[in-house]
Amino acid sequence: MKKTSIPVITALLGLFALVGFDTNENYAPPAPKNTPIFTKVTYEGNDQVYNEYTLKEDEFFNPILQGCYPDPAITRKGDDYYMVCSSFAMFPGVPIFHSKDLVNWTDLGGVLDDITEFNPHDTGISQGVYAPGITYNPHNDTFYMIVTAFSGGLGNIIVKTKDPKKGWGSPIKLDFGGIDPSIFFDDDGKAYVVHNDAPDKGKELYNGHRVIKIWEYDTEKDQVIKGTDQIIVDGGVDITQKPIWIEAPHIYKKDGKYFLMCAEGGTGDWHSEVVFKSDSPKGPYIPAHSNPILTQRYFPKDRENKVDWAGHADLVKGPDDQYYGVFLAIRPNEENRVNTGRETFILPVDWSGEFPVFENGLVPIEIKLKMPKGVTNKTGQDGYLPNGNFTYEENFSSDNLDFRWIGLRGPREAFIKQTKKGLEITPFTSNIKELKPTSTLFYRQQHKTFSFYTTLHYQPKSEKDMAGVTAYQNEGSNYVFGITKKGSENYLVLQKNSKPNRRGKIVSEIVATEPIGLDGPIDLKISAEGDKYQFSYAVNRSDFKIVGGTVSGDILSTDVAGGFTGALLGLYATSGNDIIVE
Template identity: 40%
Template sequence: MKFLFTAFLAMILGIAAAQPMQYRNPILSGFYPDPSICRAGDDYYLVNSTFVYFPGLPIFHSKDLVNWKQIGHALDRPEQLKLDGAGVSAGLYAPSITYHNGKFYLVCTNVSDIGNFVITADHPAGPWSNPVSLPNMPGIDPSIFFDDNGDGYIVWNSDPPDNKALYEGHRAIRMMRFDEKKLTVTGEHKILVNGGTDLSKKPIWIEGPHLYKKDGWYYLMAAEGGTEFNHSEVIFRSRNVDGPYVPYERNPILTQRHLDPNRSNQVTSTGHADLVETKDGKWYAVFLGCRPYDDDHYNTGRETFMAPVQWKDGWPHILEGDQAVQLFYPVPFPQTTVSVKNPYSNPVQFTDDFNNKKLDFRYIFLRTPREQWYSLTEKPGELMMNLRPETVSGKAQPAFIGFRQQSANCLASTRLKFTAKSPNEKAGIVLFQNETHHYFLCISVDAGKPVVQLFKSSADSLVMLEQGPIPGGAAELSVKVNGPTISFRYKNGKDWKELNTIADARFLSTHTAGGFVGAIIGLYGSSMGQKTSSKVYFQQVSYSDLSKQ
């Protein structure tokens, strides 16, 4: 009997030991679109788009491609980033990061200001230089490539030949020489791809290009099909850097558009990929994808996923045939990765009591702050915000400090001290997708008495959904998102009280609201167009992923 038990135990332990350690997708959950990645020795660095949010372009670091830590933002000084008056889906489009000869280069597009630009740094944590404009290459999605001999090139998405579109979505990929010392482009525009993989089929939105070199071949990889459900990634190659580039006959090398829309754990809209080679010769792709909860509705925006890449017959393969993006893959370095503890991959949990002198990297502002209207030191342990006349419905800068919704099922709450002096003064928590699509749960005053209020935005105003009395002073507010629904609670004392309103979360989805961003949960206070000296003090904020997986 003892022998049988010992054998059974050994079998169980053997099975457990045989299970490979896995990482979880997405590796950056929530609104982290358009990933670009590079390796510098044993270190990996990743950057994402931020559109109209400040600071711009978060920089992440990893030693093993699965445990990621944010180390800063590339554009964290107001003089680096002009976003004034820009809509939420304007601002900074797809960045690309490159390491060459001990220096890091980052190119990006500010569609609301200087267009394409380049910045540099000796270390990705910064400081990064002020942007240098690249005015001779109009378009978006630039990417730098350095050849073996040190020659530099930039490829980007541009207008088609002679700026004459043959159909809606007709674009091209162009290339120019890049001077790394003068930080400028030189020479003629060279068209590498016209339209996409097959111009006769009218391919749309060829974009997000990257160049690589392997085994004497130059590979040009780009997204095709638009950044929604039909998104894909395609590959071309040439023996010469300036072409001609021949498309792979088995394109696309990444898409999910042909799979059953009713499958479980579906990931959609995959594309806008970048490749990285590890020191031991493995290849991985990072790419954006979306996790819908209901008929292509997703509030978390476009997220960053990662998958291994296989090279077959001289071509890279990310997914093939009916393969679906997996939520779990074996870790790239099982010999050295002790555990997977990625704070940016679900389940995301955090609590902030505002005891630090600086905001955590996870927080972002709407547009570039030009005034110091908040403080973490006025009252240690509290985030003070001056109420501003500006609102999230406009295109100026409101008193708003937010963080990303990172799961379709989540709970966010805040504890605050606020006494409104007039009905125009409101402070609380906002679920924000864009200027015309948000919910605002707040404390205010009505007929001289403190109230809790819930608003829904419309095209030109706020519509009150519910109001109730609440004792003055400190209060707690909570929003719970459960896929397509949102519930709201408040507390002043011991017990939470539920609002009657169950809101439609699909109102905040990209499918409904449009644009390129994901939902942001914001700490927010406004005097709704009137000047005031009132302040709100946030004492704590917390976020919990409520997903079952």
């Protein structure tokens, strides 16, 4: 069993060509004088909806994971719940969370945390790994995480552990194509893998036509059994209606019957969840007459406190013996933009009848939920993740950096070092626009209205040096706000990087520059109210000055920039700066 906390230093040195770097301060060489040091970060979320809807003692807020945590899957062993989400090219891969009650969650880090085994170093941010499944197998007391990995030639992989809190085994490559796999263990110990795939060659009827395929799975050899694959759903609930993107399948067993639940309609505004029933795990599966069992597609687009794009769900029995479903959805801003990305929501599920139905999943989803009986809301306390409005402060003084801080295309340990002075970032030669690991420590945007500010100690030595902050959707859609040099002068620069169309070249525009004295630390801030973003600085710790006015957050939204992620806020440094101050 590999450990989750020990970076593979020798591999990192070879992969990133760093000059002697280790997370252990005793062995690291002195930092160069122009290495930026960040001494504090504060993130404040202040969405109006959470001010308007105060919680009662028996309530909690939805979503349960704010920010870019899409494609949730969940499993249970005893009174322990484990949930995983997509991470794409973020590192570590596949974030995993633990709860005793489905309300209060702790962050366990990432399942795929070994760069020698999962290396998305040249991967677009919306590739990497996505749509994981997690299942506990009581027959061998083992947890299985199965996922599609679009990096390093991995394809579909599975990893195992006896205890998710102690790390996971190495990835096992599986011999089948398609995406969105999950694994099901029947009462007799037999195992099955289901996944999305293309129709058989020559049988694709329309754009978006997909199928759900099933395989028998050998738990001794950890491999699908050749020749056992068959299609169990073709197209979706009703192929005559040309349904698109049947995907994210999960099988459940109840009262001797098998239920197949899938997402249908694509992961945008026609997204939904549908369910089928069979007498056998391998079908035939008959769709429920009540489909869809979860969607938000039928309601006015200008509805208040809109939640949209609901689907891609998984079911689990809760602590009150009632079923619950976790699923992705979005909370768009006033311009209908999706800057916080696809988030993880939860709803109770009524399975008193033949088929499961999400309670209030076919009406506009509300901001608050009743907690399971006997549960106390401890979100934001005692190590549990916060939700609603909250302030998160980080001074980088703890021995272990919070798991909410992530790397992109590689581990954060490759470029950060926690010291008594603060967090040092050793700059990579790659910059924010490249399909390479960047020396940027990222935090997910979790609110429509927020501020993210940090204190930076830095002296650039040349025009190639830059450090500051970034608001990032992908390599071709981002803002950079930082300090660089022109001649002997230091300048604060705000640059917008965007693509006029998604297949075009990146267009870089300097929004504003300002000469800046660096006699001491400087505070840098990113703030937003919905679609309106501002970048500001202060040299006296209080009076922030806006640089470049108010800019649009459109390029930080999925519907403009493309892909599947939400906006990330980062502490950024590079020795390969290409911004030329005029």
